[in-house]
Amino acid sequence: MKTHRSLTPRQEALAERNLYTAIAALRDAEEVRAFFRDLCTPAELQAMADRWSVVDYLNRGLPYREIHHLTGVSVTTIGRVARFLATGNGGYGLVAQRLGKWHLHAARAAASAAATAEPPAPGRARAQARRREGSRNG
Numbered sequence: 373m374k375t376h377r378s379l380t381p382r383q384e385a386l387a388e389r390n391l392y393t394a395i396a397a398l399r400d401a402e403e404v405r406a407f408f409r410d411l412c413t414p415a416e417l418q419a420m421a422d423r424w425s426v427v428d429y430l431n432r433g434l435p436y437r438e439i440h441h442l443t444g445v446s447v448t449t450i451g452r453v454a455r456f457l458a459t460g461n462g463g464y465g466l467v468a469q470r471l472g473k474w475h476l477h478a479a480r481a482a483a484s485a486a487a488t489a490e491p492p493a494p495g496r497a498r499a500q501a502r503r504r505e506g507s508r509n510g
Contacts (some may be wrong), residue, residue, distance in 0.1 A: 425463050426453045 422445045429439040
């Protein structure tokens, strides 16, 4: 995160909190769109949209390389999103759940994928999820 030499850590934290309060005050997707288009550069918006699109694919258990093929998002970024999905602050999962995009196996698949330095082999996360599901149902 960029630091401002003229701001104290407390002032920086307050500025960040004020930003979150401003976002929370928006009423619908169109207001959020207008605010973010004023606030962010096109490249920043694209980066955020890319990260968010990866969340749904990870929740479905798709392998990193398949997600890369579908989205064009780098495997490194996909791995970073998977790591935050599994062990971050809970924001991705919270919003995905509220939007109905969270699958029971997704957290486990993301956690196992994030635990490895390499992308999972094709179908590995799905196979692991099926084995776990079978052991719970059997």
